[in-house]
Amino acid sequence: MTNDLKSRLRAARTRAAAPVEERHDQAADVPAQLADVKGTEDVAPAMDKTVMAWLARYSAEFEEALPAHIDRSSFFAAVRAILPKLARCTPASTLQALLTCAKFGLVPDEKHAVIKREGTTAVFVPMAQGFVDLMYRSGAVASVHVGEIRAGDEYSYTPTAPSPDDFVHRPDLTKSKAERGDVVLCYAFAWLRGGARSQVIILSREDAEAIRDEYSAAYQAAKAEGRTDSFWHTHFLDMWRKSCVRRLAKVVPMSAELVALVKTDDAGEAGQVQVLHAPNPEDARLLAEAEAASKAAEASQDMPTHTITGRLPVKRSQPRRKASKARRSGRKHTV
Structure with a gap:
């Protein structure tokens, strides 16, 4: 029905x-x-x-x-x-x-x-910023950080280490994005009211493509028709970052x-x-x-x-x- x-x-x-x-x-x-x-x-x-x-x-x-x-x-x-x-x-x-x-x-x-x-x-x-805005409106989230790691960036992630030492990202901001290389990972985390930090959400390009392939009917329809005009085609990095924030939304007070x-x-x-x-x-x-x-x-x-x-x-x-x-x-x- x-x-x-x-x-x-x-x-x-x-x-x-x-x-x-x-x-x-x-x-x-x-x-x-x-x-x-x-x-x-x-x-x-x-x-x-x-x-x-x-x-x-x-x-x-x-x-x-x-x-x-x-x-x-x-x-x-x-x-x-x-x-x-x-x-x-x-x-x-x-x-x-x-x-x-x-x-x-x-x-x-x-x-x-x-x-x-x-x-x-x-x-x-x-x-992504829309989801972040609603996190702030909940009153439980103090700040949200969303970023991307490029091939030439320095970073480390140790899930078993206590926060905030479990994740470090040190981009060389004196270099252009082209010099730093292609985006290899996107990430998001939040600081909560009271000082605690949330889990760090990290997604690879493969992760983002898997989300796209499983959940986006518009992408699948465009692919079947030989088109490249779906939002995942034209705004892939934006959707990759948004996918991180969406997963973050599930691990902070909603x-x-x-x-x-x-x-x-x-x-x-x-x-x-x-x-x-x-x-x-x-x-x-x-x-x-x-x-x-x-x-x-x-x-x-x-x-x-x-x-x-x-x-x-x-x-x-x-x-x-x-x-x-x-x-x-x-x-x-x-x-």
């Missing part, structure tokens, strides 16, 4: 058009217009106006999703910059990827998070929010719906609306495209007080 719902949701994303909210009934359907742009991802002046109109249409949903500590202007500036790159993505997947990113309080600036395009689907990808981010990231790698794993996802209602959108799209297959009116599942605005209470409640639970 779950797989059937997911299949229908993907079908709805592909075939159903985004609804026009009554409060913005004159706004242009920006994702649809962006999808008509061929051969360029640059932002033209006219395009810039329609992007902002689209953001204005869903401003209430984003305001409700964003945690109070996130700077709104920084978030919307980052979204405005990346929307043209998602020109060929379905409106539903674009909105859900951005809302998922907002719910975790991460800015899609390619440092904390990325919204990537997989075919016609927009996918939320939390990066908040409910960090657990949810891991599940959401897993869903994205597996090609599944991500917004349902985000904090306060309203699973039942979203699935019900997705089901309705799928049926509406199926019933409209033989009709002209301008008559398709399947609804897009989006989070309804709620009073800020109630949403804040729900988020405070979520922080009390740890795994």
Whole structure:
């Protein structure tokens, strides 16, 4: 039953058009217009106006999703910059990827998070710094160090030695990266409140490739089709470093929010719906609306495209007080 719902949701994303909210009934359907742009991802002046109109249409949903500590202007500036790159993505997947990113309080600036395009689907990808941010928010982690060891670097690792003497990395910073050689290992560790240091997570290139091959559906699909445009193809070192941080997240005190981010990231790698794993996802209602959108799209297959009116599942605005209470409640639970 779950797989059937997911299949229908993907079908709805592909075939159903985004609804026009009554409060913005004159706004242009920006994702649809962006999808008509061929051969360029640059932002033209006219395009810039329609992007902002689209953001204005869903401003209430984003305001409700964003945690109070996130700077709104920084978030919307980052979204405005990346929307043209998602020109060929379905409106539903674009909105859900951005809302998922907002719910975790991460800015899609390619440092904390990325919204990537997989075919016609927009996918939320939390990066290493995004996981680090959520570790800090848990209140149990004082600092996190993520690094890479190059072939010419001096380092030693003795797992049986007491910390911090078990791991040493001494890069020669007077040399360029090219002079230091290729990256051979990535690592991550954390200092906890109280002075203890976590386990050191070390991954070789072979380890990273094994993680990619086992868990990334997008990489496997690209490989099968002879493409080299998956995120693991184009951002291998970033994903290698992120894999270290993800494993580190499992050996430090984890908040409910960090657990949810891991599940959401897993869903994205597996090609599944991500917004349902985000904090306060309203699973039942979203699935019900997705089901309705799928049926509406199926019933409209033989009709002209301008008559398709399947609804897009989006989070309804709620009073800020109630949403804040729900988020405070979520922080009390740890795994």
